[in-house]
Amino acid sequence: MRRLLLFVSTTSYRTDAFLAAASELGEPVSLVVASDRRNALEHLTGGSTFAVDFEDADRTLAAVARNADRFGAIGAVVSADDESNLVAARTAEALGLPFHSVPSVEAAGDKLVARRALRDAGIPGPKFAALSVGDGVERAVEQAARLPWPRVLKPTGLSMSRGVLRVDDEAAFREGFARIGRLLARTGGDQVLAETYLHGDEVAVEGLMDHGELLVLAVFDKPEPLVGPTFEETLYITPSRHPESLQAAVLDVVRQGCAALGLRHGPVHAEVRLTQEGPVLLEVAARSIGGQCSRVFTWALGQSLEGLIYRQALGLPLTVPAQLRAAGVLMLPVPRAGELVRVDTAAAESVPGVRAVSITHPPGAAVPLPDGDRYLGFVFADAGTPSEVESILRMAWGRIVVDMQ
Template sequence: MARLALVVPAHSYRGNDFLAAATPHQLTIVTDAEEPLGGDHIVRSSLSLDASETDRLAQVLVERSVEAVIGVDEYSVQLAADVSDRMGLSHGRGEAIRRATHKDQLRSTLDRAELPQPSWHVADSVAAIDVDWLERALGPGPWVLKPLDRTASEGVVRVDASTLAWGRDQLAAVVGSHAPVLAETFVPGAEIAVEAILTDGALEIVTVFDKPDIGDGPTFWEATYLAPSSIPLSVIEEVRVLIERAARALDLHTTPIHAELRLPEGRPVIIELAPRTIGGRCARAIRLDDGRHLEDLVIERALNQPRTIPAARRGGPIGIWMLPTPHDGTFEGLDGVEVAAAIPGVERIEMTTTAGTTVYAPPRTRSYLGFVFVSGRSRRRVLSTLDQVRSVLRPRVAPAS
């Protein structure tokens, strides 16, 4: 029985699924949560990246003969990698993760590798961004502005000369007016999300999701995921090769990969690439034909026990709707749940926000009110079911005072 450690932040979307997949192993959980999470041993931690905390955790896990350390989400992969390096289980993994998760370092690395991505420039602060600077740095708009250190679509806005003041206000609300910002050219075209597993530098795609309603801004709330993707297999192979080259440039070796790409004129351009699994509850829609889950693949490879990823996926087309927050305020509840749950094709509705929680509308949030999972015989049927669900589910949010 292998000895495994999971780094699980309190309130992580991904914690429970990784904990379930880790059940066959002797499990140590590193967490800042106060409530019990299971496992054979709990190590309380602030989960800070402070060197003294990293050293302490490494010593504790060495004493427990832990063979692999896994961060379950975007908030824990860096600490897990740093601890793994300190334990001698890996070498340089922490720096590779750091390159991939800091947007400016990611862009610099992809530039050196001459891989397709948006043109970009870092502004010293939100307040320093004006139209003249953007046009000098990137050429004519529209442009996309992003915080350097946030995930998902938090703080991400598309602006032009007429909406720049609004965009600066949105960014300042997320990171403050003095924080540096990544400015990019806007890349049009369809957008996809790719879930893949990198094993000793070789990339295997697990699932490709279409994002049929991502749109062109001004915010980029990821409302709907649909699989399997409708893009041609030849383009999917081009995407696979591109992500594998990007991972090599970042010096990533064995890790899950979540990547987002746009397809202007059908050619892939890297928008985001992260050494982690997909966020939220979306991984629950990934169905391998042999019954395994995405978390199983991650754990197997971390323990150097990789098994073949089956080409087939269980079931037909699937769709996920991530419930958006209509406006800032206090979440009071969700109307229409019973009606939506009775719609043919709706598998389940999972709420992740409780009544009384303060919520924010895009782009000031990276959280979702909940998730709706839908299946059907065809993509058209899945999209039709999602439309029906959207017509009956109504979140109640009391406006902020």
């Protein structure tokens, strides 16, 4: 039986989907799960579930080797999240299994390193400056002085738009820099990237790099304007309604970006701004789409994204339809920080075309967005056209009642 080693954060939204996908492959696959915290039943799993330190690849490799005596040789490595990417890359390298290379995962996981690599490869991007919270705001103002307004401030090591702020003048810059400093005091890290803000629509590209070739799974439009001051993701709709020539140009910059970072084998998720000068790669991550958004592929592709990721890792044939069914997801934004009393989704669930509503915060939970690391929930829909999907999701959104105090 093939053995697949899945690295997944204990708190990942993706765990359920990755576990379910293992039993839907149509091939006998034994799943070995490595997480960053110990499972209560670890001792009953026969070594197929164990805790590792995502920050310590050497200890992780030792734990994999130790447990391999019990579960046998690993045939494929998959990582579910940013947090586990690097240890997964190190493990795959040590086991001689295909995966993104270690340097490419390191580069993609750091916005500053990635920005420099893209610039050095001649790929168009925003002007930028590297800042340090530890150096203080006066030094940051000085270092970013040559960048025109508006600007965007980003913690270099966080993903999912966490801490990303648009600042339109020096007062906002100072305030934003302090806010990111407070965020990094909680999450760790010191570096901040200041970039020129790029006007234009945004799209996301989901794909699998297969031995250096990009297999495009979906191009998502983001019809809700992402103009700041924060950049919470909301609507993702596929297939894209942008002209095919523009989509082709988008895919070109994604391919160039993957090549520049060295991403060659495994899932990729890219964000691209459609500026007047053409598509600009904001970033490309060495992972698949986050949150519960991957569920949209069940309707768009008729199969799970996690299943495709497994199939690729195991070297099984991949069959992806040329034409996607129109589908989309709404990442439900939090109206304000506070304590969640309840979310009433009944009216939203009754909107024709809504396939699922998933609320991820229990009543009573403190909701600290937009700097937090959780969505309020997800709404999924499919329909005959992307425009219909957007209408359905907007209608559902309007019918969701969020009660907070």
